[in-house]
Amino acid sequence: MLRGFTTINYFADDVLAAANWYQEVLGVEPYFRTDVGGQPAYMEFRIGDYQHELGILDSRYHPGGPVDAESAGKGVAMYWAVDDVEASFQRLLELGATEHAKPTEHGPGFVTASVVDPFGNVLGVMYNQHYLDVLQTRTAK
CATH class of the missing domain: 3.10.180.10 (2,3-Dihydroxybiphenyl 1,2-Dioxygenase, domain 1)
Incomplete structure (x- = not known):
């Protein structure tokens, strides 16, 4: 049933700040960006041997609601x-x-x-x- 990893989404209140941090970590720029209301709502990187996708998604779109400090790191x-x-x-x-x-x-x-x-x-x-x-x-x- 599961064929392999395609995309992982990480959530952030500040998508641009998170994308900048991951750009520093990864050494590559995001290849895709979607804005909502003039602000980045989603940015995506392709990385690694198989060009897997790492997306940074605005926390307001988190299915379980925004992540707070108490739940950080429990994903x-x-x-x-x-x-x-x-x-x-x-x-x-x-x-x-x-x-x-x-x-x-x-x-x-x-x-x-x-x-x-x-x-x-x-x-x-x-x-x-x-x-x-x-x-x-x-x-x-």
């Missing part, structure tokens, strides 16, 4: 593949994220960590040998 963690979890984790902290879960090895070839971005979203990073194995088979063709 689902989606892990982005990285080559160095510790370095990625430290860089995110340096850019203003807060610790959610320290780097932890879950067995050979599987290390995770997560932060809460400045807008209350959980951002996970992971070294995942399976991801690299699949990528290798796809690029070896």
